[in-house]
Amino acid sequence: MSETTVKTGHPKGLWVLFGTEMWERFNFYGMRAILTLFMVNSLLIKEADAAIIYGGFLALCYLTPLLGGFISDKYIGNRYSIMLGGTLMAIGQFLLFISASTFDSSIGSAKMFMWIALFIIIFGNGFFKPNISSMVGSLYPKQEKNKLDSAFTIFYMGINIGAFLGQFICPWVGDVKDADTGVRDIFAFKWGFLAASIAMIIGTVTFFLLKNKYVVTPKGRPIGGLPKNNVADDYEEGETQTAQFSGKAIGIAFVLFAALFFVFRYILVGEFGFSSVEMGQLIKGIIYPFIYSAGIALAYLIMSSAETKVERQRIWVIYIVSFFIIFFWAAFEQAGSSLTFIADNQTDRNIFGWNMPPSMVQIFNGIFVVMMALPFSLLWDKLRANGKEPVSPLKQAIGLALIALSYFIIAHNVKDLGNSGLLAIKWLMLLYFIQTLGELCLSPIGLSLVGKLAPKRFASLLYGVFFISNAAGYALAGSLGAIIPATGDKFAKAEKLGINLQDVLDKKITLTPEQVALFEKEQLPLENTSFAGFEIHNLYEFFMVFVVLCGIAAIILALLSPRLKKMMNGIT
Secondary structure, three states, rough: OOOOOOOOEHHHHHHHHHHHHHHHHHHHHHHHHHHHHHHHHOOOOHHOOOOOOOOHHHHHHOOOHHHHHHHHHHHHHHHHHHHHHHHHHHHHHHHHHHHHHHHHOOHHHHHHHHHHHHHHHHHHHHHHHHHHHHHHHOOHHHEEEEEEHHHHHHHHHHHHHHHHHHHHHHHHHHHHEEOOHHHHHHOOHHHHHHHHHHHHHHHHHHHHHHHHHHHHHOOEEEEEOOHHHOOHOOOOOOOOOOOOOOHHHHHHHHHHHHHHHHHHHHHHHEEEEEEOOHHHHHHHHEEEEEOOOOOHHHHHHHHHHOOHHHHHHHHHHHHHHHHHHHHHHHHHHHHOOHHHHHHHEEEEEEEEEEOOHHOOHHHHHHHHHHHHHHHHHHHHHHHOOOOOOOOOOHHHHHHHHHHHHHHHHHHHHHHHOOOOOOOEHHHHHHHHHHHHHHHHHHHHHHHHHHHHOOOOHHHHHHHHHHHHHHHHHHHHHHHHHHOOOOOHHHHHHHHHHOOOHHHHHHHOOOOOOHHHHHHOOOOOOOOEEEEEOOOEHHHHOOOOOOOOHHHHHHHHHHHHHHHHHHHHHOOO
16 A cells, blocks of 8 residues: 555545645634624624625635636646635635624724625635645546545535534634523624634645645645646646637637626616616626626636547536536525524524524534535445446436425425424424435535546636536525515514514505614515515425425436436546
């Protein structure tokens, strides 16, 4: 056994990247757990706007990997990109700490610090995320690429150990309520953000200290160094070593991007111009169209550089799979918005006498991933050894079907809650368990698929394209999270004002201008939300939206899987 392998057959570098990603996910998921609650309770941002901002933020976090992947592949390499990204994210989290420390004296300045922090984190994530994933794929020589599904599943366990720690510690110190009164301490959020910043510093320093010793090829050559130092062995036989994009292709990509931007803008906000300055409209009308149009334009640009039929077909598989998993992430990322609001406002969170903070409920996903990642890795290894392993697109179709199932179960358990009933936390735990199984069938397998199919010359860039599907999913998650109907706390608030909220929503009564102003102040809805022309009257109808979207996507992807297998040309 060589110096760079362990008993599992995986390189030691995998465990370095495992640890680095673990601390980065602590940072990201810890912040994510408390972000919307901080915006609503401390910065007094409306829930619907907070959901839109949250979706836009996550979407941009998965759009900037395009930039980070391009700069890495072309100029600075994976190593420097990871250290730069980690440093930026640590700074961003510290600025959130400052925002949460100053909002009581100047809410305007606190909001400014929040916006600056979020944009720094967005760009930091862009440098970090595609490059660490690309390095996992680069650890394995060409003859061992069949280990990647197992390797990425192990890597994914590191992601979720970090998520578990972040979603436990950051809410524990940052989302604090008085035990007697139940009143939230709106000044405690800063400690959660500080913990996230410290975690990112630990992860970046860990990578810096261990990269040269362990993140190397079997021959001891550094992985992820400057692109100019790559050698022929890093590429497939006959593969061009540098991505070349013609001036014509770049021009067409820019024109396509501009045209699609305004098409998507019109679809999302109903106008080509920029007359509205309302927060939700700005995000939906600028950030979301930018993400969708950039993804399509870049897909065209990369395809224009494909050199063989096999290469083009494999890239097409990445694109097709990426489209379908948009719907998975749109459903999955309700965890940080609508599911957090439901956990906060209409869930009995008592566990053996302990009232779990609503931001901590997301922790079950991390717990279940840590429990199930290794069994899934062993399962794929066993099925592969027996020649029964499902092709990667079929695994992802199963993931979509499972998340549809999770929402179908929760929908039926909220059907009869009414306006004041509380959902038992066991049903949210079951939802997160089933979604975890779906996640393990989809997310690490998708990362592995890109690692197996992407040409080396723009591997990080194609990881960026893959993450655009996450970005599009998160953008859609923000839009869908904003259609959550009124929960029990809203009806209780309206009742204290002497108004029956249900009668308002059903248009049975008309509010006076004074009452409308009071509703605006208390963040109470004046009408039912809607999706695709259908009004959403209750949580049952809200959850069924995800059942339909993910269920249809699962069926179509499963039917396409045999064709996609052929297009992968021998790679499974």
